[in-house]
Amino acid sequence: MTAARIGRLAFLLYTVVFFAVMLLPLLIMSGTAFNTSAYPRLIPFEGPTLEWFAAIADDRQLMEGLSTSIKIGILTVLLALPLGFAGALLLQQVTGSLRRWLYVVLIAPILTPGVVIGIGTVIFWRDFTRASGLGFFYDGIVLTVFAQTSFIAAYCMLIFTARLDRLDLALEEAARDLGASPTQSFFHVLLPHMAPAIAAAAFIAFLSSVENYNATTFAILSDKTLTTVLYGKVRLGISPAISALAVLMILATLGVIALAWLLRKKK
Amino acid sequence: MAVSVSIENLTIRYGDSTAVTDVSFDIQQGEFFTLLGPSGCGKTTILRAIAGFIEPSAGEIRIGGQSMRGVGANRRPTALVFQSLALFPTMSVADNIGYGLRVRGVGKAERNRRVDELLQLVALEDHGRKGVNEISGGQRQRVAIARALAVEPTVLLLDEPLSALDLKLRQHMRAELRAIQRRVGTTFIYITHDQGEALAMSDRIAVMNAGRIEQIGEARGIYTRPETAFVAGFVGETNRVPGRVLRTFNGSAVLETPLGNLAGLNPAGLAIGDKAAIFVRPEALKSGTGGENHVSGQADTFIYEGNFGHLSFLVNEGHALTALLPPDTGAIPERGQPVSFSFGAGDAIILAD
Amino acid sequence: MTPFLTPRYLITAALIVVLVACTLAAARHVRSFLRRNGLPVGLFVVGAVVFWTIVLIVAPQIFMLDLSFRFNLPRSQLGGPQDVLTFQNYRSLWIGPDGQSWNLLQLRALAVTLAGSVFVVLACFAICYPIAFHLAQFAGERRLRLALALLIVPYWINEILRAFAFRILFTDQGLINRLLLESGLISQPVDFFNIEVPLYTGLVYAYLLFMFFPLYSALRSLPHEQIEAARDLGAPWWHIHLFVVMPAAKAGIASGATMVFMLCAGSLAIPQILGGTRTLWFTPIVYDRFFESYDWPQGAAYAVMLLLTCIVVVLTVQRIFRVGLRDVVR
Numbered sequence: 001m002t003a004a005r006i007g008r009l010a011f012l013l014y015t016v017v018f019f020a021v022m023l024l025p026l027l028i029m030s031g032t033a034f035n036t037s038a039y040p041r042l043i044p045f046e047g048p049t050l051e052w053f054a055a056i057a058d059d060r061q062l063m064e065g066l067s068t069s070i071k072i073g074i075l076t077v078l079l080a081l082p083l084g085f086a087g088a089l090l091l092q093q094v095t096g097s098l099r100r101w102l103y104v105v106l107i108a109p110i111l112t113p114g115v116v117i118g119i120g121t122v123i124f125w126r127d128f129t130r131a132s133g134l135g136f137f138y139d140g141i142v143l144t145v146f147a148q149t150s151f152i153a154a155y156c157m158l159i160f161t162a163r164l165d166r167l168d169l170a171l172e173e174a175a176r177d178l179g180a181s182p183t184q185s186f187f188h189v190l191l192p193h194m195a196p197a198i199a200a201a202a203f204i205a206f207l208s209s210v211e212n213y214n215a216t217t218f219a220i221l222s223d224k225t226l227t228t229v230l231y232g233k234v235r236l237g238i239s240p241a242i243s244a245l246a247v248l249m250i251l252a253t254l255g256v257i258a259l260a261w262l263l264r265k266k267k
Numbered sequence: 268m269a270v271s272v273s274i275e276n277l278t279i280r281y282g283d284s285t286a287v288t289d290v291s292f293d294i295q296q297g298e299f300f301t302l303l304g305p306s307g308c309g310k311t312t313i314l315r316a317i318a319g320f321i322e323p324s325a326g327e328i329r330i331g332g333q334s335m336r337g338v339g340a341n342r343r344p345t346a347l348v349f350q351s352l353a354l355f356p357t358m359s360v361a362d363n364i365g366y367g368l369r370v371r372g373v374g375k376a377e378r379n380r381r382v383d384e385l386l387q388l389v390a391l392e393d394h395g396r397k398g399v400n401e402i403s404g405g406q407r408q409r410v411a412i413a414r415a416l417a418v419e420p421t422v423l424l425l426d427e428p429l430s431a432l433d434l435k436l437r438q439h440m441r442a443e444l445r446a447i448q449r450r451v452g453t454t455f456i457y458i459t460h461d462q463g464e465a466l467a468m469s470d471r472i473a474v475m476n477a478g479r480i481e482q483i484g485e486a487r488g489i490y491t492r493p494e495t496a497f498v499a500g501f502v503g504e505t506n507r508v509p510g511r512v513l514r515t516f517n518g519s520a521v522l523e524t525p526l527g528n529l530a531g532l533n534p535a536g537l538a539i540g541d542k543a544a545i546f547v548r549p550e551a552l553k554s555g556t557g558g559e560n561h562v563s564g565q566a567d568t569f570i571y572e573g574n575f576g577h578l579s580f581l582v583n584e585g586h587a588l589t590a591l592l593p594p595d596t597g598a599i600p601e602r603g604q605p606v607s608f609s610f611g612a613g614d615a616i617i618l619a620d
Numbered sequence: 621m622t623p624f625l626t627p628r629y630l631i632t633a634a635l636i637v638v639l640v641a642c643t644l645a646a647a648r649h650v651r652s653f654l655r656r657n658g659l660p661v662g663l664f665v666v667g668a669v670v671f672w673t674i675v676l677i678v679a680p681q682i683f684m685l686d687l688s689f690r691f692n693l694p695r696s697q698l699g700g701p702q703d704v705l706t707f708q709n710y711r712s713l714w715i716g717p718d719g720q721s722w723n724l725l726q727l728r729a730l731a732v733t734l735a736g737s738v739f740v741v742l743a744c745f746a747i748c749y750p751i752a753f754h755l756a757q758f759a760g761e762r763r764l765r766l767a768l769a770l771l772i773v774p775y776w777i778n779e780i781l782r783a784f785a786f787r788i789l790f791t792d793q794g795l796i797n798r799l800l801l802e803s804g805l806i807s808q809p810v811d812f813f814n815i816e817v818p819l820y821t822g823l824v825y826a827y828l829l830f831m832f833f834p835l836y837s838a839l840r841s842l843p844h845e846q847i848e849a850a851r852d853l854g855a856p857w858w859h860i861h862l863f864v865v866m867p868a869a870k871a872g873i874a875s876g877a878t879m880v881f882m883l884c885a886g887s888l889a890i891p892q893i894l895g896g897t898r899t900l901w902f903t904p905i906v907y908d909r910f911f912e913s914y915d916w917p918q919g920a921a922y923a924v925m926l927l928l929t930c931i932v933v934v935l936t937v938q939r940i941f942r943v944g945l946r947d948v949v950r
Contacts, residue, residue, distance in 0.1 A: 011750065018751060019770050025785035025825075026774055028795070032788060040788050042795050083676075086668030089661075093653060098642075105673055111878065113886020113930070115903050116923045119910070120680030123687050123920060127628070130695075150676040170353035176340045177318055177347045178367035178418055182658030188366070192357035211778050214888045214903075218910065227889075230780045234893050238787065246781040253776040339655070 026250065033243035040240040052244035059241065065229035068141065072216075072225060073209040075145045076152055080205045081198060083149065084156025091157070092164050109151035114214025121147040121219050140223035147219040148209050155208060156201040163197035203256070270332075271296040271454040272317065272422055277326035279312050286312040288478040289326070294422075294456065294471075299448050301457045303465040304475030305501065310458050314424050317456065318347045331421050341370075346415035348425040352407055354399040360410050361386070361395035367418035385413040388447065405436050412444070416451060425457045429464065441467050462502045466490060474498045492534065496618045499546040506552070506588045509544040509620055512537050520617050526582050529560045531615030544620040549577065551614035552590035556607065560615065562588060563607035566600035580606050626699075628686040632679050639670070688921035692914075709921030729900040730925070734933055736901070737884040740823045741877045744831035747824070748876075752832055753865065756839035757847065775829060783822050783893040790818040790894075813896035822894040827883050831876035838872020839865065874943040878934055885930050902926055 032040035036049045056062060087106050091099060109117060121143055129138040136142070167190070175185035213227040220228060233242060272294040279287040287309040294300045302310040315321045317328055319340030328335045330344055346367070354363050362369075365382045373381070386392050389409035394402055399410065408428060415423055429437045429444075445468050448455050459465055465472050466486045473483045474497070482494045493499035500507060510524030512533075520533035522545045531545045552562075564582035569592075576592045578600065590608050592599070600606050643650060654662040689705045697703060713730075716723045755767055774782070789795050792809040800806045812818055842865060850860045866873070891901035906926065909919030 011754065014750060015754075018747070019767075021825075022770065022774050022828075024789070025782050026777070028785045028788055029777070029781070039793060041793055041798075082664070083668050083672045086665040087672065089657075089665050090669050093656070094649075098646075102669075102673075105677060106669075109677055111882045113882065113903070113923075113926060115886060115888055115906055116684070116927050117680070119906075119920060119923045120684040121676075123916065124680040124683040127683055127687075130698075131629070146676055150672070150680075153672055153676075168351060168353060170349045170351050171355060173320060173340070174347070174349055174353035174355070175366070175370075177320075177345070178370065178414070179341045180366075180370040181341060182656060182662075183660050184370050186658065186661045188370075189355060189357075192355075195357075207776075213778075213780060214886065217888070217907075227778060227780055230778065230784075231889060231892070234780060234784050234787070238784065242781065242784055243788075246777050246785070249777050249781070250773075 029243045029246040029250075031243075032240050033247045035240065038240070040238055040243055052240040053248070055239075055241040056245050056248070061224065061229050062226070062233075062245070065224045065226040068220075068223055069210045069226035072141055072144050072148070073206045075141070076148045076209040077202050077205045079145060079149045080153040080156050081201060083153035084201060085160055085194070085198075087153065087157040088160035088164055091161060106157060107154055110154045112151070114151075114212065114216075115218065117150055118147050118215035118218030121150070121215070122221070138221075140219070140221035143219040143221065144216050144223075144225070147215040148212055151215075152205045152208050156205055159197050159201045159204065160194065163194055167193050199260075203260070207253075269296045270294070271298070271330070272456065273327075273329040273332075274313070274317075275327040275329070277313065277316065277328065278324050279309070279316060279321060280324040286478055287316075290478075290480055291326075292473055292480065292483055294454060297452045297454055299445065299455045299457065299468055299470045301459060301465040301469035301472045302475055303459055303462060303472050303502070306460055308475040309478040310475050311426060314347070314426055314456065314458050317422070318345050318424055319343045344421035346418050346420035346423055348411050348415050348423065348428045350426045350428065350430060352411040352428065352431075354407060354410060354414070356399060358399070359395065360391065360397050360399060360402065363399060363410055364395075364414045364417050366414065371418070381417060385417055388416070388450065389413045404432055405440060408432065408440060409443070412447060416447075416453065420453065422454045422456060425455060427459050429459075430461075437464075444468060466502070474502060476501070493546070493616060493618070494534065496544060496546070496620050499616060499618060504549055504589070505546045506549065507544050507546055508586070508588075509542075512539050512541045512543055512617070515539060519612055522617055525586055526562055529615065530612040531560075531617045532613065533617050535617075535619060537617060537619060542620055543617050545615050545617050547610050547615040549589045549591040551610045552588065552608040553610065554590070554592075554606070554608055556609050558609035558611040558614070560612065561607065561609045563605065564588070566602055566604045566606050568602070569599050578606070580608075626686070628679075628683045631682050631686075632674070635678060635682075636674060639674070684920045685924060687917050688924050690917050692917045709918045710925065712918060713922065713925055725900070726902075726905060729902045729905055730929065732900045733885050733902040733926075734929060736820070736823075737881050738933075740820065740827065740884045741831070741880045743820070743824045744828050744880050745835070745873065745877065748828060748832045748835055752836040753839055753861075756836050757842070757844055771829060771832065779826060780889050780893065782826065783890050786818050786822045786825070786894055790821075811896070813894070814898060816896060816899055818894040819891060819896075819899055819901075822890045823884055823887060826887070826890055827880045830879040830883060834872040834876040834879070835869060836872075838869040838875075842868045870941070870943060874938065874941065877937070881934060882930055885926070 028042060031042040031045075033052055034048050034050070035041065036046040036051075037044070087102075091103060091106075094102065125137050125143055125146070129135060171189050171193070172185050175189045176182070180188060210226060213231065216225055217228055217231070224232075230242065230245075233239070270293045274293075275291050277287055277290045278285065290309075290313065302313060304310045312321060316323050317330075317335075319335065319338060319342075335343060355366065358366065361379075361382050364385050365378045368378045368381060382395065383392075386395050389412060391402075391406060391409055391413070394406060399407060402410070411428065412423075412425075425444075429440050432440060441464060457465075457468065466489075469486055471483060471485055472489050474481045474489060476497045482489060482498045484492075489498065490503055493502065496507075499505055508522075508524045508526055508529065510522040510529070512520050513523040513528060514521045515533055515536075515538065518533060519530060520537060520543075521528050521530045522543060524545065529545050531547070537543050547560075562582050564580045564586075566578060566580045567587060568579050570577040570579075575594055576599070577589055578592050579587050579589045580600075581587050588608075656662075657665065688709055689707070691702065691704075691706055691708070693700075693703060712723070714723050714727055715721070751767075755764055759767065790812040791797070792811075796812070797806075797809040801809065846864055846868070847860060850864045855864070886903060887901075888903045888907060891899060892904055892907075895901060895904075902922075903926070906919055906922045909915050909922055
């Protein structure tokens with residue numbers, strides 16, 4: 001065997017191991033979710049069961065956390081999309097050092113540790129509420145939406161910026177030339193062009209929101225979201241029901257993606 | 268005829284650099300007017316200023332007698348056909364054409380009627396419901412023109428709309444464009460760097476260089492009677508021989524050049540001793556000794572182009588001239604073979620250099 | 621004293637004033653901005669960005685900074701004579717409660733967090749590089765799509781659930797201990813959690829993609845001809861990687877490394893779930909300030925310290941490797 005062939009073989013082996021390890025957690029989850037054993041494990045396999053899936057539906061805490069998470073996710077999408085869109089539009093139109101500074105400030109929340117964002121948000125709104133007497137804002141769901149939006153809007157902005165770069169500026173000029181007001185050109189040319197990016201950003205924003213733990217655990221105050229409930233369960237003790245939940249979440253995500261794919265294909 | 272567009276002392280500056288310097292011209296109602304010049308000469312800047320995308324630094328643009336100062340692009344009676352066409356990819360062909368009417372609040376029934384008319388005008392009756400990416404390049408071109416015509420502009424502005432097409436289609440579209448213009452009778456302002464396009468379509472041409480207009484006139488006049496060395500060199504192919512004016516008489520002059528004394532027209536009235544150059548078209552060079560001016564040398568390269576051939580020959584060191592050989596020319600001269608040509612004084616022009 | 625006259629409100633107000641002043645100074649630009657976008661869209665864009673930057677990003681950080689310099693007072697004493705600025709919360713980071721001895725545990729936790737995050741960055745890079753290089757330079761369309769899908773799929777499940785999967789894997793009865801026991805390699809289950817194998821496995825796994833994608837896109841933009849040219853000129857493979865490929869991918873590497881480092885140092889759930897009883901990590905200490913000792917000012921001070929040390933490390937490393945922040949946040 002030549003050295004080149006040994007190298008190729010080694011690389012192939014590496015690739016196989018790499019992807020096997022990447023998928024390992026999924027396999028463990030799926031395996032333990034269907035194993036009768038009350039302790040989540042793959043071996044010995046004590047026989048297939050669906051009881052852990054039933055256990056999820058009975059778990060009121062989990063269900064409440066899930067519905068809170070979905071609420072927060074929807075609100076975050078509704079807030080982060082317009083903010084990210086505005087940020088992308090402004091970045092497209094300003095230049096020089098103003099653009100650089102704006103970019104750094106808007107991107108900073110992506111790099112800032114979630115705990116820092118969560119803590120800052122809670123402190124700010126607690127003090128603001130005390131000073132102003134406006135109790136509405138000091139609410140776990142509202143604070144979580146604010147904390148998550150500060151960085152999720154930046155994800156959305158990056159997606160929008162990439163799409164905006166591919167817009168032929170002559171299109172907006174053409175609309176203006178044909179008599180459209182700036183507002184009409186915004187709705188007739190810019191928004192339709194951005195539609196796929198808006199859909200993608202909404203998907204990413206919702207997933208990031210439901211998935212978030214670091215900022216949420218501070219901002220949610222006394223409420224519970226899916227991730228904080230899960231954290232409590234994982235800390236207290238481990239149960240195959242958690243694996244079952246993971247399997248359901250994978251299936252749900254797969255379903256959404258398949259749906260999006262079908263919709264696009266239909267078009 | 269009424270003046271449709273009038274440009275007065277237009278100057279446009281970007282920061283320190285000046286793109287357009289003190290340009291003035293009038294365009295008549297229904298005229299096909301072309302701004303011709305190399306890239307960066309300021310022609311696109313003028314077009315965008317007329318459309319309303321650029322604010323002039325000084326001077327005045329009037330359309331139909333109305334000053335356009337402070338009037339936004341969306342309120343001007345102009346319509347622009349973009350170089351990239353800028354068709355809306357999210358709309359169908361018909362929706363693209365009807366867009367200008369839609370934002371003007373024209374009702375749906377009236378809009379459909381107008382769109383159908385325009386589709387007919389550009390011979391795209393069966394393509395209205397297609398997406399703009401489902402039709403060919405030439406068809407997209409026609410959609411862009413129809414879209415601009417739909418708003419019934421006083422002036423239609425065209426920014427090198429044919430440059431993206433291949434040669435065959437481009438030549439076809441020239442004729443098509445000219446025919447559409449005759450049918451609708453709208454004033455067209457056309458921008459191009461392609462002198463062939465300009466000569467083929469325009470009623471009048473303005474040749475631009477470095478932000479200024481060099482010459483305005485009909486195609487024929489621009490080609491046969493260039494007024495500046497730039498126009499002579501830029502429009503069409505030409506031979507240029509520099510020298511000094513030796514004698515002048517009665518609208519003509521004789522130039523002392525490295526190729527000997529050559530006679531030509533002297534439209535600018537150059538005086539004896541002025542530095543100048545004589546310009547003569549390759550097709551004016553006839554083999555033999557028929558004309559007033561004689562040049563002879565050795566054949567260098569021959570480029571065959573189907574319906575004719577270009578022969579370049581060396582007269583003396585460093586001076587090459589090009590002559591156009593008609594297809595019925597007998598034997599093509601071999602390289603190094605002596606050749607001699609002549610041209611009439613009326614076919615050559617002497618201009619300040 | 622009215623509650624709005626405290627430093628944090630004044631600083632925030634000053635920021636808004638500065639912003640408005642900048643805007644007015646650029647009034648000409650504002651006019652052309654509004655003309656280009658129209659009034660409704662223009663106002664929306666400016667309003668949204670101001671709300672985002674001031675209310676969601678900057679103000680919370682200022683308030684956190686302000687609180688970190690205050691005593692942990694009951695609400696009735698806020699604004700009273702005892703509500704004065706102090707460094708005590710920062711001092712408690714390195715001086716123990718007795719006011720004399722060093723607080724070694726917390727300092728070590730901070731050091732371990734930073735060093736551990738650097739280790740995770742290096743591990744992520746080493747693991748991703750061969751795959752990213754191969755996919756970017758050699759893979760065909762179909763293989764590429766399959767590989768990217770396989771990479772993304774595991775990240776559809778929650779970070780906590782992924783950590784949970786690794787916890788199952790590494791327990792006394794987990795798959796690995798089982799396999800090792802049954803193969804006779806060991807006679808007693810290994811306590812992986814105490815030697816922090818699950819922690820680092822979990823961290824590397826969690827942030828692998830944040831290294832992979834910047835690296836991949838940087839390598840993709842390297843023309844394949846450059847590698848062929850180097851090979852043609854007789855360079856050995858390691859030389860090509862070190863002096864042709866990696867310098868070209870520098871911005872991507874910097875971007876990935878920064879992301880992974882910041883995420884890792886700020887990671888909370890993974891050290892909590894996959895750490896052993898003796899594991900040290902800084903974020904859980906911050907967490908405890910809030911939820912165990914209810915000392916928010918101290919928690920705020922610790923959060924500020926975490927942020928500052930991370931920024932210092934990132935900027936230092938960027939200085940050493942001569943990459944700008946602009947390369948990173950692309």
